[in-house]
Every structure is written in structure tokens, then in C-alpha cells.
Amino acid sequence: MAAQHHSHPQPVATFSSREFAHDLAGVKRAAQEGPVFITDRGTPTYALMKIEDFRRLANSGAPARSFLEVMDALPGTAGIEFEPPRLEGLVKPADLDD
Template identity: 45%
Template sequence: MTLKTFSSREFNQFVSDAKRAANEGPVLITDRGEPAYALLSIKDYYKLAGNQLSLADALAQRDDDADFDFDAPTLDVTFKAADLP
């Protein structure tokens, strides 16, 4: 995997070259000489992101579809009556 660097100006002028370079590996886009952005092919992005289940998706699963076990902790709380004036 190769790492190619484009300045912001080069990236704006040569977008097609940057996209082709992203097929070979990550492309860093610099702003004032400092890395500011990374361009990845969608294949590399999916590999990096993995198949992680978001919290929202996990909470939205029905019990029979869940692929993980979760036992909520129980709270041992004692309530007392409030003293109202």
C-alpha cells in the first residue's frame, strides 16, 4: 500500500489523479503543509470501518434478532417518603 500526498491546491486541480491514487492506498491532502484530510477508496473505508454495529442499531434489535447477551444491572434502592411542608 502506497501513501500519496496532495496539497489542497494540487487536489483541486487534479481530482482524477487523487482518486486514481486512492485505489492504491490512502491519499493525504495537506493544508498549509499539514495533513488535513485523508481520501480512501470505498473498499479501504469499509475495511477500516468494519461491520461494527452502531449503538442505535443494537438498541433497535428485537429480542429474537439480538446476537449478543446483555444483562442490565439491578439497583438496590430504598425509597423513603418525602417530607412535604
Template identity: 45%
Template structure:
């Protein structure tokens, strides 16, 4: 378990995020734990939640759709009716 101060977190967020991929990172304020930074995978395991529809739609690997081509003469073309 990694512990960092809130000051260190503010100075190097990237390092804290890298550490959180491996294990939860406890953030302290004046020596007392106040927050926990963890990967989304760890969070989902702890809570029992899988990916939501919003997560799936936001994925960069999802197929790109050419909206103009889909509209032109297709089901979305209102001028064709």
C-alpha cells in the same frame, strides 16, 4: 502513502482518485494534513462496515424493472379490484 496539497487536489481530482484506489492519499493545507482520500473498499475494511441496503439498491448492475408492465393487470393495478 501519497501526500498532495489541497491546491493540487483541486487542480487534478481525477489523479487523486486514481491514487486513492491503491493507497490512502493525505491532503495537506499549508503543509499540515487535513484530510484523507481513500477508496470505499479501504474505508469499509477500516470501519468494519459492509455494503448497506442503499449501496445495494444504487448498484447499476441491479435488474431493471419495467414499472408499467408490472402495474398493468398485475398486483399493483388498483382498477382490477
């Protein structure tokens, strides 16, 4: 089966946790073709893939942006000055003398 390239890779095979435990070599062979899902009670809970594929996926996303960068990117919000008021008197320093 040819590997599919989606933003969320589709599994080439699915194994139950029990099958995974009893046939690790077979699961690893399947993972050579693409992601393998391991299920727990029928629900996919883990994905096994080649390390090269994992690294490619981990590095393929856009760099992380701060909350301020995300807000500035919204239409009509660039350049808005926001200075929240300081919250005074809500927090008391801990008394460590006891």
C-alpha cells in the same frame, strides 16, 4: 507501491489542497493504490481512500464498550459495587408558567 496494512494506514501520496482541486482525477488514481493525504498549509487534514478500505477500517475495530464494561475489565475492579449518591436539591425544575 504495495499497500501497507497498519493500524494507521500510511499514505501512498500526499497532495496539497490546491493540487487536489486542480487534479482530482490524479488524486483518485493515486487513491486506487492506497490512502491519499490532502494537506492544508503542509499539515495533513484529510485522507481519501477507496470506500472498500474505509468500510474495512470502520468495521475492523472492537465493538464499542460502555464505561462500566471498560472499568470491569481493569485488573482488580471486577464485581465492585458502586452506587453513587443521588444529587438532590442541586437542580430546580424550570418555571414555564411565565
